[in-house]
Amino acid sequence: MTIAEISLTKGETPLYRQLADVLAERIGSGELAPGERLPTHRALADAVGVTIGTVTRAYAEAERRGLVEARVGAGTYVRRPESPSWSFEQHDKNTRTLGYNIPPAIDRSEVLQRALQQLAGHGPTLNQLMLYQSPEGIGEHRHSLAGWLASLGVELDPEHLLFTSGAQHGVQLALQTLCRPGDNVLCERLTYPGLLSLARQQHLHARPVEMDEEGLLPEAVDAACRQHHPRLLYVTPTIQNPTTATMSDARRDALITVCREHGVLVLEDDVHGLLPRQHPAPLVNRDPEGVIHVGGLGKTLAPGLRLGYLQAPRVYREALVAGIQNHSWMISPLLTALAALLIEQGAADRLLQTVQSEMTARWERAAQCLSGYRLRFHPQGFHGWLELPDELPLSECLIQARARGLDVKSAELFTPPGYPAPPAIRIAASAPASVAELEQSLGLLREVLAGSGPRDAFTL
Numbered sequence: 001m002t003i004a005e006i007s008l009t010k011g012e013t014p015l016y017r018q019l020a021d022v023l024a025e026r027i028g029s030g031e032l033a034p035g036e037r038l039p040t041h042r043a044l045a046d047a048v049g050v051t052i053g054t055v056t057r058a059y060a061e062a063e064r065r066g067l068v069e070a071r072v073g074a075g076t077y078v079r080r081p082e083s084p085s086w087s088f089e090q091h092d093k094n095t096r097t098l099g100y101n102i103p104p105a106i107d108r109s110e111v112l113q114r115a116l117q118q119l120a121g122h123g124p125t126l127n128q129l130m131l132y133q134s135p136e137g138i139g140e141h142r143h144s145l146a147g148w149l150a151s152l153g154v155e156l157d158p159e160h161l162l163f164t165s166g167a168q169h170g171v172q173l174a175l176q177t178l179c180r181p182g183d184n185v186l187c188e189r190l191t192y193p194g195l196l197s198l199a200r201q202q203h204l205h206a207r208p209v210e211m212d213e214e215g216l217l218p219e220a221v222d223a224a225c226r227q228h229h230p231r232l233l234y235v236t237p238t239i240q241n242p243t244t245a246t247m248s249d250a251r252r253d254a255l256i257t258v259c260r261e262h263g264v265l266v267l268e269d270d271v272h273g274l275l276p277r278q279h280p281a282p283l284v285n286r287d288p289e290g291v292i293h294v295g296g297l298g299k300t301l302a303p304g305l306r307l308g309y310l311q312a313p314r315v316y317r318e319a320l321v322a323g324i325q326n327h328s329w330m331i332s333p334l335l336t337a338l339a340a341l342l343i344e345q346g347a348a349d350r351l352l353q354t355v356q357s358e359m360t361a362r363w364e365r366a367a368q369c370l371s372g373y374r375l376r377f378h379p380q381g382f383h384g385w386l387e388l389p390d391e392l393p394l395s396e397c398l399i400q401a402r403a404r405g406l407d408v409k410s411a412e413l414f415t416p417p418g419y420p421a422p423p424a425i426r427i428a429a430s431a432p433a434s435v436a437e438l439e440q441s442l443g444l445l446r447e448v449l450a451g452s453g454p455r456d457a458f459t460l
């Protein structure tokens, strides 16, 4: 600090306060940098021509205002702005979680910092991003997304796709726009709870259709179309939630053929579609005018981005745009800009590869821990499906898991109302914070599974 330039005037405002104001001004302007050491009390007093007591009071006042900090024996320093340290507890500390189908905890800070710095460096762009935009989203951002998806084998039209606030919002938007209360919606025999919840809220009937290890059976879809005359079919063809079933190309073709025959729209939830290193082309590539395709960046880049996308047959586009406008006018342009930058900087590819490697390692470990049990998983998926040993009823498994503070998801959550739940649970190898925590959780799960045996005791 160039203390020589400080001049105070005798007047109404006490000298110490004038001095504190000067400090505030110079810290605010950046002339005094965070972390910089201020002159000693004596040096400042001599330079400004005030008493040491005045400087002591001025520093105390500056400290009271949060501008400086006095370190015992080391002097007075300009305070560094506190970096926010929000902490969001994912779960109770005493709970071991295998519950949520969330991406593994990976460090995204570096790529985010880079993208945010680039964004922050261009004022006119920032100003532009703070304005209302069309509900259709900014064209350049749509092109970045479509280009990236195309590199991964998903063919969407950049002029046609729409941004959503995550895949869940995409499903909601599609159901709300296309269905009327009382409509039948076909879904997999075990399905994503978010779909069941939306169906309940919108007074739709979720009609489950039988599946095998590849997912929906086309002949069962055919029969269900004849019986229920559904408005649409909701399906997750890749790493189905919860069973992990992934349809082969042949199964996808057969499903599209059946739906075309019945004139039934397909709502393709491809939220896990980009996770497998090798993935079959989505249904939308096969029939863009018969498929509403919903995807999201939550599972690949970051769930906190809250970004998804949707492409529907052209006749529905206007109604879907109106739907976005009704919900929230538009999806935040700041977020779509950030996603576009992550894609352009290659960070999206790197994050996806990191997630894939992390999950492959986790499932290798999980498969060892649960060897001998009927576990289905996809090496790059987040969740697995565990059929319980014959002697272990679902209710008992859940009681035993809870008693150990272990969170797993019961088959009941994935079963449409009025249908029986199979004795199985969903476990997410991605949910624990680390591989070490995953191993602890799996150890507890083994105890639960091994505890199964003949139960003679009974209770009233």
Ligand SMILES: Cc1ncc(COP(=O)(O)O)c(C=O)c1O
Binding pocket: 101, 165, 166, 167, 168, 169, 192, 194, 236, 241, 269, 271, 295, 296, 297, 298, 299, 303, 307, 308
């Ligand atoms: C099948 C399915 N669809 C949609 C979603 C929601 O995804 P998003 O976080 O992008 O809203 C999930 C989340 O787990 C899911 O499993």
